[in-house]
Amino acid sequence: MEDLKTKLKEQIIEQLNLEGYNVSDIKDDMPLFGDGLGLDSIDALELIVLLENNYNIKITNPEEGKSVFNSINSMADYITNNKK
Amino acid sequence: MSYISTYCHISLNQCFVDGKQTHQFNSLSIDQFLKDLYTALSLDYPKFYKMDRLTKLAFIGTELLKKEHPEITMYNDNEIALLFGNNNSSALTDINFKESYQNGGSPSPSLFVYTLPNILLGEIAIRNKWYGENMFIVNENFDSVYFINYVNILLNKNAEAVFCGWLNVNDEMVEAFLFFVSKKDIIQLNLPFEKSKLIELYQENKL
Amino acid sequence: MDIYITGIGVISAIGFNVQENYQALKNKKTGIEPARFFKYKTKLLVGEVKLSNQEIISQLNVSVPISRTSLLGIVAAKEAWGDNKSNKLIRTGIISSTSVGGMDNSEIYYKQKLQTDNPDLSLITTHESGGTTNRIAEEIGITGFINTISTACSSGANAIMLGARMLQQNKLDRVLVGGSDCLTKFTIEGFKSLMIYSDEWVKPFDNERKGLNLGEGSGFLLLENEKSIAISKNKKLAQLSGWGNASDAYHQTASSPDGKGATLAMLNALKKSNIEASSISYINTHGTGTPNNDLSESVALKNIFQHVVPSFSSTKAYTGHTLAASGTIEAVYAVLALQNNVTFPNLNFSTPITETMLIPELECNPKQNINYVLSNSFGFGGNNTSLILKKA
Numbered sequence: 200m201e202d203l204k205t206k207l208k209e210q211i212i213e214q215l216n217l218e219g220y221n222v223s224d225i226k227d228d229m230p231l232f233g234d235g236l237g238l239d240s241i242d243a244l245e246l247i248v249l250l251e252n253n254y255n256i257k258i259t260n261p262e263e264g265k266s267v268f269n270s271i272n273s274m275a276d277y278i279t280n281n282k283k
Numbered sequence: 284m285s286y287i288s289t290y291c292h293i294s295l296n297q298c299f300v301d302g303k304q305t306h307q308f309n310s311l312s313i314d315q316f317l318k319d320l321y322t323a324l325s326l327d328y329p330k331f332y333k334m335d336r337l338t339k340l341a342f343i344g345t346e347l348l349k350k351e352h353p354e355i356t357m358y359n360d361n362e363i364a365l366l367f368g369n370n371n372s373s374a375l376t377d378i379n380f381k382e383s384y385q386n387g388g389s390p391s392p393s394l395f396v397y398t399l400p401n402i403l404l405g406e407i408a409i410r411n412k413w414y415g416e417n418m419f420i421v422n423e424n425f426d427s428v429y430f431i432n433y434v435n436i437l438l439n440k441n442a443e444a445v446f447c448g449w450l451n452v453n454d455e456m457v458e459a460f461l462f463f464v465s466k467k468d469i470i471q472l473n474l475p476f477e478k479s480k481l482i483e484l485y486q487e488n489k490l
Numbered sequence: 491m492d493i494y495i496t497g498i499g500v501i502s503a504i505g506f507n508v509q510e511n512y513q514a515l516k517n518k519k520t521g522i523e524p525a526r527f528f529k530y531k532t533k534l535l536v537g538e539v540k541l542s543n544q545e546i547i548s549q550l551n552v553s554v555p556i557s558r559t560s561l562l563g564i565v566a567a568k569e570a571w572g573d574n575k576s577n578k579l580i581r582t583g584i585i586s587s588t589s590v591g592g593m594d595n596s597e598i599y600y601k602q603k604l605q606t607d608n609p610d611l612s613l614i615t616t617h618e619s620g621g622t623t624n625r626i627a628e629e630i631g632i633t634g635f636i637n638t639i640s641t642a643c644s645s646g647a648n649a650i651m652l653g654a655r656m657l658q659q660n661k662l663d664r665v666l667v668g669g670s671d672c673l674t675k676f677t678i679e680g681f682k683s684l685m686i687y688s689d690e691w692v693k694p695f696d697n698e699r700k701g702l703n704l705g706e707g708s709g710f711l712l713l714e715n716e717k718s719i720a721i722s723k724n725k726k727l728a729q730l731s732g733w734g735n736a737s738d739a740y741h742q743t744a745s746s747p748d749g750k751g752a753t754l755a756m757l758n759a760l761k762k763s764n765i766e767a768s769s770i771s772y773i774n775t776h777g778t779g780t781p782n783n784d785l786s787e788s789v790a791l792k793n794i795f796q797h798v799v800p801s802f803s804s805t806k807a808y809t810g811h812t813l814a815a816s817g818t819i820e821a822v823y824a825v826l827a828l829q830n831n832v833t834f835p836n837l838n839f840s841t842p843i844t845e846t847m848l849i850p851e852l853e854c855n856p857k858q859n860i861n862y863v864l865s866n867s868f869g870f871g872g873n874n875t876s877l878i879l880k881k882a
Binding site for chain 2: 737
């Protein structure tokens with residue numbers, strides 16, 4: 200699970216163009232949206248693409264995405280439970 | 284009579300404001316150059332990194348002029364209009380977007396956002412909270428007459444100033460000419476906003 | 491100086507010309523259905539023009555290569571131009587707009603390039619936005635002032651605005667203004683990636699709306715000043731009395747919750763028109779059917795009109811969202827509303843948006859004379875434009 204979380208952080212930094220961020224800057228339980236990492240609505244859509252391209256998981260309802268993308272922890276849990 | 288209060292030229296690794304060089308870099312790529320210029324201007328705006336090359340260029344150009352002459356933005360939020368143009372729309376990003384899904388991947392929404400050239404106007408407006416008019420034109424070449432006519436229309440209506448830009452990017456180059464036209468000659472450079480002067484400034488520094 | 495509309499042309503999912511579009515609007519006949527000609531991997535609801543490229547090419551007798559965007563533009567431009575001829579005494583121009591340009595052909599080329607050894611290079615010669623305008627200008631026979639606007643979904647409305655300004659500034663006497671966009675995989679994939687493409691028929695201003703359906707088409711209008719009309723003797727179909735553009739300065743693709751940019755655009759148009767908000771008889775809204783736009787636009791309407799919002803509707807449940815063409819197609823519909831004293835029903839509506847509780851127009855018969863029509867077009871990048879048309 201730790202490997203997955205580290206990999207996720209690397210993928211997020213790259214795909215979302217988070218310049219100047221290191222893996223150590225993103226805490227596992229840090230809110231990804233709002234106060235925390237401060238991602239926006241387009242970032243949310245890119246995370247959906249990230250799940251599809253890297254983990255073969257398709258989220259079709261953006262509302263579902265809200266709880267999945269809460270933090271690295273929630274993303275890692277979701278991937279572990281749904282990976283195909 | 285209105286005036287070109289300030290202007291700049293940006294091309295790979297160099298910037299000129301009002302005819303004088305302000306920055307020079309040895310960056311090894313266009314994208315690195317834009318990052319280096321962003322850093323040199325000490326801008327604290329992480330959204331910059333999400334922009335595509337065309338938008339970064341426009342954004343950086345306006346920030347460069349604002350930095351050199353902060354007084355140019357002393358207007359109410361609906362008094363500055365934006366008038367930009369280029370010759371190839373959002374072609375570079377269009378290709379990147381297409382590649383994101385062509386080979387079985389999922390199309391990238393953050394790339395799709397920039398497949399319209401006028402998004403750069405939106406980014407400048409968002410950064411500065413400017414609610415004035417904004418227009419983007421696609422022409423084969425820089426058309427001084429178009430800019431003169433349109434700016435005069437805008438200054439006769441709601442605008443006190445117009446931020447203008449003609450910028451082109453492709454795989455191998457970036458080139459921007461930005462100029463700020465206002466009713467008052469803010470910096471006192473004494474550059475009247477008329478055709479021959481505009482063409483002269485556009486052609487300055489051209490290799 | 492007064493600006494008159496003396497020619498209109500349109501091709502869309504609901505008809506190949508003005509009359510056909512008008513009949514469909516009055517009879518509540520939508521053009522949105524699964525694609526017939528456009529190939530896509532899954533079933534997709536689109537507002538497709540029900541003609542193949544080959545059919546249009548034969549009809550127009552034009553040479554290839556040519557993009558579908560240009561083809562649609564030429565059909566509408568020719569209808570608007572009618573029997574007009576070039577005349578040394580009338581300074582004439584053309585301003586068109588597009589967001590996809592010749593992307594349809596470029597997509598075919600790209601696929602060929604990936605799969606074969608000899609892709610047809612001529613297909614990418616039609617790609618450029620400016621190129622599509624040039625082609626339309628060539629077919630009509632307009633030289634001199636030729637311009638292309640590209641500001642996403644407000645492009646067409648901005649082309650009309652620029653045309654009007656060129657007349658008012660005495661740079662031109664008459665100008666053909668228009669917009670054209672065709673369906674492409676590029677835009678479909680893009681809107682799907684933003685999760686605003688609905689797999690159901692679009693429901694503008696409905697509380698259960700899920701997103702837009704894309705459409706294609708073209709609209710053109712001929713604008714003339716009095717000097718030009720004295721020579722051309724064209725009939726005045728309507729008058730363009732006001733326009734306004736403003737920036738929303740909020741987000742690249744979403745509209746602000748307080749509808750600031752939309753409000754400013756409408757205010758500017760009313761100011762230009764020199765009328766009060768209460769003079770507006772009917773509004774053709776932008777009304778794409780996305781959760782975001784329809785709420786933001788509703789808020790803006792209430793900002794301007796308070797609790798007396800006039801009759802309003804979106805015609806995008808007929809045509810789909812035709813992107814750059816939408817401002818011009820809908821301006822043509824505004825002319826029809828003024829000429830015939832009708833409103834056009836907002837299809838597929840059942841429940842008003844909870845936050846604003848506005849109910850759109852559901853029928854054709856207005857309760858008052860249609861004297862002034864407001865038409866909104868709001869583009870990505872926060873580019874908002876409003877036009878006001880008046881009875882001639």
